[in-house]
Amino acid sequence: MNIASHLATSRPRAWLFRLVLFSLVWWLLTDGATASWPVAVPVILIATLLSVRLMPALSWSVPGMLLFVPYFLWHSMRGGVDVARRAMHPQLPISPVLFDYRFRLPPGLPRVFMANIVSLLPGTLSVEIDSEILRVHVLDEAGDTRQELALLENRLAAIFGLTLSFVDSEGQH
Amino acid sequence: MSFTDILTVLLLLAGASFFLAGTVGLLRFPDVYTRLHALTKADNLGLGLMLAGLALQAESWTVVARLLLIWVLILLASSSVAHLVVRTAQQKGIRPWKR
Amino acid sequence: MDAVYLAVALFLLLTLVAGLWRVLRGPTAADRMLAAQLFGTTAVACVLLLAQLYQRPSLRDVALVFALLAAVAAVAFVRRAWREKS
Numbered sequence: 001m002n003i004a005s006h007l008a009t010s011r012p013r014a015w016l017f018r019l020v021l022f023s024l025v026w027w028l029l030t031d032g033a034t035a036s037w038p039v040a041v042p043v044i045l046i047a048t049l050l051s052v053r054l055m056p057a058l059s060w061s062v063p064g065m066l067l068f069v070p071y072f073l074w075h076s077m078r079g080g081v082d083v084a085r086r087a088m089h090p091q092l093p094i095s096p097v098l099f100d101y102r103f104r105l106p107p108g109l110p111r112v113f114m115a116n117i118v119s120l121l122p123g124t125l126s127v128e129i130d131s132e133i134l135r136v137h138v139l140d141e142a143g144d145t146r147q148e149l150a151l152l153e154n155r156l157a158a159i160f161g162l163t164l165s166f167v168d169s170e171g172q173h
Numbered sequence: 174m175s176f177t178d179i180l181t182v183l184l185l186l187a188g189a190s191f192f193l194a195g196t197v198g199l200l201r202f203p204d205v206y207t208r209l210h211a212l213t214k215a216d217n218l219g220l221g222l223m224l225a226g227l228a229l230q231a232e233s234w235t236v237v238a239r240l241l242l243i244w245v246l247i248l249l250a251s252s253s254v255a256h257l258v259v260r261t262a263q264q265k266g267i268r269p270w271k272r
Numbered sequence: 273m274d275a276v277y278l279a280v281a282l283f284l285l286l287t288l289v290a291g292l293w294r295v296l297r298g299p300t301a302a303d304r305m306l307a308a309q310l311f312g313t314t315a316v317a318c319v320l321l322l323a324q325l326y327q328r329p330s331l332r333d334v335a336l337v338f339a340l341l342a343a344v345a346a347v348a349f350v351r352r353a354w355r356e357k358s
Contacts, residue, residue: 028238029336073221080218083210084194087201095272096207116252122214125206127259137259137269139210178273185280185321192314196287199294199310205302208294212306216313223280223317227324230273239332240320243339247313250343254309257350258302267300 014057018048058109064159071155072117079122083139097141098127101134101149104164105157114156118149177229184226191219204270205262209255216251220244277325281318288314301354305346312342 022044030036086094105111111134115126118136124145125137138145157164174182191214198211224240231237291314294307316335323331 025242028235028242031235076217076221080191080214083198083214084191087194087198087211092201094202094207096269097271098269115256119252119255120213120217120248122217123210125209125213125255125259127206127263137206137210139207174273181273182276185276188317189280189283192284192287192317195310196291199291199307205300205306208303208306212310215310220313220317224320227320230324236329236332239336243316243320243332243335246336246339247316247342250339250346251309251313253343254346254350257347258305261350261354262302 011057014052015048018051019044022047022051055109059161060159061161064155064161068155068159072121075121075152079124083122086140094139095141097138099136099138099145101136101146103132103134104150104153105160106162110156110160110162114153117152117156121152124149181226181229184222184229188219188221188223188226191215191222195219205267206259206269209258213251213255216247220247274325277321281321281325284314284318284321301349305349305354309342309346312338312345316342 023040026036026040026044030040086092103111103114105114111129115129115134118124118134119126123139125139127135127137129135134149136145136149154164195211195215198214199208202208202211221244224244228237228240231240288311291307291310295304298304316338319331319335319338323329323335
């Protein structure tokens with residue numbers, strides 16, 4: 001695909017956002033060294049071009065993301081303390097189990113994002129994404145995994161500006 | 174010691190204890206799946222709390238942003254590793270340990 | 273404060289030494305890899321503590337490179353070493 005037609009089809013907001021993001025990262029990595037800008041400008045442009053080419057523009061909401069950060073930190077903390085307690089306990093009170101969760105999120109990036117977050121939260125680990133199912137390895141079967149995952153999914157849906165229905169066959173895009 | 178210093182010490186100690194718990198989990202947990210649980214905990218929480226403690230002492234905002242960038246990179250690595258290792262373990266037919 | 277940074281860094285090194293037990297025991301290559309992955313994160317934390325202790329901001333760049341390499345090393349391991357050797 002040539003660049004001109006790609007520019008026309010992709011959304012300018014995604015371009016702008018990624019341009020700013022990569023510039024910010026460069027600025028951080030080089031500590032704002034102005035001497036590096038002759039190198040920086042082409043590199044940032046190429047990075048932006050590649051990223052828009054490889055990862056399609058995706059709508060996501062800033063408030064949804066901002067609300068998700070404290071949620072993620074709190075659940076990391078809660079899960080982490082629980083897993084740490086189990087690891088240190090003399091009797092090692094763990095009872096791992098595989099759990100199948102049916103996605104309500106649409107296929108593509110939102111599902112991959114969810115699988116990664118599930119892996120990062122202590123106590124759960126994504127095993128595989130199998131069409132409509134997210135298989136999760138849970139460190140201890142006590143606790144309502146289904147409900148926890150459903151709540152997490154709601155939060156992620158808010159980031160991507162989606163509304164979830166319980167009926168899978170209804171197109172939710 | 175200022176209030177910020179005390180907070181830093183607490184955060185560093187909390188972070189260190191998650192590194193300890195992660196290591197203990199890595200040594201005691203029975204299979205590769207459960208050991209991955211120990212790993213993500215040390216990565217996510219241990220490093221996160223430590224970096225938060227160090228960020229309080231940072232001399233400028235760029236340092237804070239760099240520490241944040243390091244954390245995000247490690248999180249990205251951690252979840253990708255977890256995914257790849259688990260998938261390969263599945264393909265090799267390694268069954269999760271059951272009590 | 274300097275004593276705290278040093279003590280925490282030393283403590284992290286001790287956990288790293290303990291983690292070597294997992295490298296020794298295995299049993300699979302992946303178990304050893306997980307220990308190595310944890311060492312990478314521990315090293316990042318240690319280097320950042322030392323950057324603060326000795327007031328050497330350049331050490332933060334070292335930590336950044338460690339963080340970047342952590343992902344590459346693990347992906348390379350799973351794709352090459354563990355797949356091919358059954």
